Amino acid sequence: MNRGVEIRELKKNFTLTRWTGFHRTVSEVVAVDGISMVVPQGQAVAFIGPNGAGKSTTIKMLTGILHPTSGNVSVLGFTPWRDRRRLAHCIGAVFGQRSQLWYHLPARDTFELLSRVYGLERSEFIRTRDVLIERFNLGPFMDTPVRKLSLGQRMRAEVAASLLHRPRVLFLDEPTIGLDVIARQLLRDLICEWNRNDGTTLFLTSHDAGDIEHVAQRVVVINHGHVVVDDNVAAVRRKYLGAKILRVQFHGAPRSMKLAGVTMLQESDTSGSFRSIRPSFQCVLLLQRCWMRVPLPTSRWRIHHWKK
Amino acid sequence: MTIMKSANRYLWIGYTAARSNLAYGGEVIYRCSFLTIILYIFLRLWNVVYAATGSDRVGGLTLPQMVWYLVVTEAIYLSAPRVASEVDEDVRTGRLAVHLIRPLSYVGGHLSRAMGDRVVRFAINLTVGAVLAMILVGPIPISAAGIVMFFATLPAAFLLDFLGMFLIGLCAFWLESTSGLALLYTRTVMMFGGMFLPLAIYPAVLQPILKVLPFASMLSAPGVMFVNPSFLLLKESIVIQGAAVTVFLLVVAIVQFLAMRRLFSNGG
Numbered sequence: 001m002n003r004g005v006e007i008r009e010l011k012k013n014f015t016l017t018r019w020t021g022f023h024r025t026v027s028e029v030v031a032v033d034g035i036s037m038v039v040p041q042g043q044a045v046a047f048i049g050p051n052g053a054g055k056s057t058t059i060k061m062l063t064g065i066l067h068p069t070s071g072n073v074s075v076l077g078f079t080p081w082r083d084r085r086r087l088a089h090c091i092g093a094v095f096g097q098r099s100q101l102w103y104h105l106p107a108r109d110t111f112e113l114l115s116r117v118y119g120l121e122r123s124e125f126i127r128t129r130d131v132l133i134e135r136f137n138l139g140p141f142m143d144t145p146v147r148k149l150s151l152g153q154r155m156r157a158e159v160a161a162s163l164l165h166r167p168r169v170l171f172l173d174e175p176t177i178g179l180d181v182i183a184r185q186l187l188r189d190l191i192c193e194w195n196r197n198d199g200t201t202l203f204l205t206s207h208d209a210g211d212i213e214h215v216a217q218r219v220v221v222i223n224h225g226h227v228v229v230d231d232n233v234a235a236v237r238r239k240y241l242g243a244k245i246l247r248v249q250f251h252g253a254p255r256s257m258k259l260a261g262v263t264m265l266q267e268s269d270t271s272g273s274f275r276s277i278r279p280s281f282q283c284v285l286l287l288q289r290c291w292m293r294v295p296l297p298t299s300r301w302r303i304h305h306w307k308k
Numbered sequence: 309m310t311i312m313k314s315a316n317r318y319l320w321i322g323y324t325a326a327r328s329n330l331a332y333g334g335e336v337i338y339r340c341s342f343l344t345i346i347l348y349i350f351l352r353l354w355n356v357v358y359a360a361t362g363s364d365r366v367g368g369l370t371l372p373q374m375v376w377y378l379v380v381t382e383a384i385y386l387s388a389p390r391v392a393s394e395v396d397e398d399v400r401t402g403r404l405a406v407h408l409i410r411p412l413s414y415v416g417g418h419l420s421r422a423m424g425d426r427v428v429r430f431a432i433n434l435t436v437g438a439v440l441a442m443i444l445v446g447p448i449p450i451s452a453a454g455i456v457m458f459f460a461t462l463p464a465a466f467l468l469d470f471l472g473m474f475l476i477g478l479c480a481f482w483l484e485s486t487s488g489l490a491l492l493y494t495r496t497v498m499m500f501g502g503m504f505l506p507l508a509i510y511p512a513v514l515q516p517i518l519k520v521l522p523f524a525s526m527l528s529a530p531g532v533m534f535v536n537p538s539f540l541l542l543k544e545s546i547v548i549q550g551a552a553v554t555v556f557l558l559v560v561a562i563v564q565f566l567a568m569r570r571l572f573s574n575g576g
Contacts, residue, residue: 088411104331
């Protein structure tokens, strides 16, 4: 098996220094606590977890930006923090909230610059660039300054720019953040296609379930620095996403409701919890049915995804 | 990667930065207008000073030489790119990651970008200032050798200023905000670099000290080299600039090492 990324017992502690007057207290925060995993070349992995789980810290260690406290990492045979410059030729990154495109110039100029930065052969660069322009449909705005592009156009250009040097591993940090439904789906399709055709290993970080289900083959859930789930997407969906729980806060006392496919779990004076095990059930439909039965001038609702 | 390919990367960054600088015609016009106003005000002030002293030379310079000196120092000062705030922003927003993920030196990338910015701004400022000076006071005697000597002092002047601002920006690894330090630095360069007044006008006891400080190498040295060039002055400038660049490079290397160690161990 061609091993793209190997992580063994990776740990990272941050030192926190607090001053109370002249007294200094030093404590350690464990951000990553013994992560181990192997990602074969060409696999698309969704690396997800709540805020503060250790995702970004792990990604930064894989790209050589941070040095681990202990543990071993091999990315394409390189140790990231020792071989950062050599590894940089083989990896790419897209940060949803940080742009690598020059803001006042067209994307074409950034592409030209990147070809020099990565030392690409001219013919190879032109071939790759033209393929990316065609596949990502960048043609209509390649000569428009980036500041004038819509977010969807900019993100397509960002992802294309990160693929110019044909990286073998691509890190995507919230690539679809802020995009509308159509732009999001388009970007997902493009990323998937590149993963399939070029065999680029993908590391995707996203809070969007759609990104994970459409792009990734494997899901790694991290929390408190540990891997809590590591399985393929279908298995995760089957095991952990079988039911939805909707908690509704009513304005007045709700009448008891019987809704098809929905079980009332709990009822109080002004709130109710409903559970549905139908995977296709949409919470907005439940809300509509509630509104039809009970006038709700103001209401709050919270969705919980619950294991069966 | 060969040396040529490596140099090509940084040259292209500078070229791209230069093009980016010209993206807004309105901003270029605004900067030129500001320079025009400043030069006109100082011309009027120096007219009064020369009339009050009753002498045709102040600090060894005639009025036309003084105006041309101001053109050069203002052109250099106003062409300074925002290096400190860019490095500060890189650290605080995490944009540093975008730079580190590339096969580029962080300081090299910033230097290329700053030089690209600066060359364009300086060329525009110098052209506008020269036209204004020609209209207001007329030309001064300039030789080809003088022009060469003037341009010989510019690379080190720009490099010194960049290193100073880069050091300020690196302080973002330790400080909440570097804007105060940046302000102190720019005002120090202005006052002790001879931007408004040639160093010859300062008290005699201060002049030797000011001459060896790096600030004079950034502004006063090129300014005096333009209006009153001499080989002796050029040799002196090169020695002082060379020593200042060496010291600054050493300090930047040490501070960057400490900053990156802080980044690698604690995320900056």
